[in-house]
Amino acid sequence: xxxxxxxxxxxxxxxxxxxxxxxxxxxxxxxxxxxxxxxxxxxxxxxxxxxxxxxxxxxxxxxxxxxxxxxxxxxxxxxxxxxxxxxxxxxxxxxxxxxxxxxxxxxxxxxxxxxxxxxxxxxxxxxxxxxxxxxxxxxxxxxxxxxxxxxxxxxxxxxxxxxxxxxxxxxxxxxxxxxxxxxxxxxxxxxxxxxxxxxxxxxxxxx
Numbered sequence: 001x002x003x004x005x006x007x008x009x010x011x012x013x014x015x016x017x018x019x020x021x022x023x024x025x026x027x028x029x030x031x032x033x034x035x036x037x038x039x040x041x042x043x044x045x046x047x048x049x050x051x052x053x054x055x056x057x058x059x060x061x062x063x064x065x066x067x068x069x070x071x072x073x074x075x076x077x078x079x080x081x082x083x084x085x086x087x088x089x090x091x092x093x094x095x096x097x098x099x100x101x102x103x104x105x106x107x108x109x110x111x112x113x114x115x116x117x118x119x120x121x122x123x124x125x126x127x128x129x130x131x132x133x134x135x136x137x138x139x140x141x142x143x144x145x146x147x148x149x150x151x152x153x154x155x156x157x158x159x160x161x162x163x164x165x166x167x168x169x170x171x172x173x174x175x176x177x178x179x180x181x182x183x184x185x186x187x188x189x190x191x192x193x194x195x196x197x198x199x200x201x202x203x204x205x206x207x
Contacts, residue, residue, distance in 0.1 A: 002026040002204060003038035005065065007055040009080065010044030011190060015200075018190040022197050024204035032064040040204060041068040044190075045080025049089040049105065049153070052080050053097065062098065069100055069182060074206040076137070077184030079151060082177065085184055086155055101177065103157035112170030119170045122152040127175075129165040129187070135178035137202045138164065145195045147187035149175075154186060 002019060004012050004026050012028045019026045026042075027034060035041060043065060045052050056062050069075050077085055086097045089105035097105070112119040126146045131138060154173040157163065164183065167175035176185035183203065189196035 001038050002040040002042060003035045003068075004028045004042045004044065005035065005061060006030045007052070007059050007061055009047045009052045009055055010078070011046060011188070012044060014190040015042060015044050015078065018197055018200045019204060022201035022204065024201070030059050030061060032060065035061075035064045035068055038068075038073070040074040040076070040206070041065070042076045042078065042203075043081035043084065043184075044078040045082075045084060046150075047080060049080065049083060049091040049097070050093075050095045052084055053095060056084070056098075065098065066100070072181050074203060075182045075184075076203050077182070078190070079186060079188055082184035082186055083153060083155055085177075085182070086157070089153065091153055100182070101155075101157055101162065101179065102159065103155060105153050105155050107153050108170070108173075114170065122150060123169045124150050127167050127169060127187075129167055129175055130172075131165050132163045133161075133178060135164050135183050136206050137178075137183040137199055138176075139202050141195060141198060141202075147175075147185075147189070147192040147195060147199075149187050151186055 085100040162179045164176040164178040189199040
């Protein structure tokens, strides 16, 4: 059973429906016992970094998340669920994250450009990934595959060896990381059609 963590900040039902489509059972929960008993854990997230951290604390979910990661069970962070794993974010001031991954979350420059045009922030829409290292979650996902993004901030890990994919949007930014049992991505698998469903299936298939 896959636990999708409910802290009022994410497309929870969309993630659950994606898992259902690829044959994986899941539960949307904020119950520490259910999170502990789950075989896999997903931390989705949409919204502001500080609000998300506040909700995790208010619902008593920080320790269950850290315990799930420490236990070694497969853990998937999606969008803000990636950013929250980092040490700090500069979104609306400096705010401490879960500090599972050393590094920070920074905003795209307002002067992002391609050779022909100025780029809009937030970065919204389909973009491709360049695979740097291939974790099990990206099994049979072609390099250059397109996935769906919605974000104004991106992660900068201190350790480049954990980078799984990069994506270009004016600059090359880290679009997913892989460290031990953790895979976390800036893109939204649940909104990324066939490729995204394959990502969710691969995650659920990890034993």
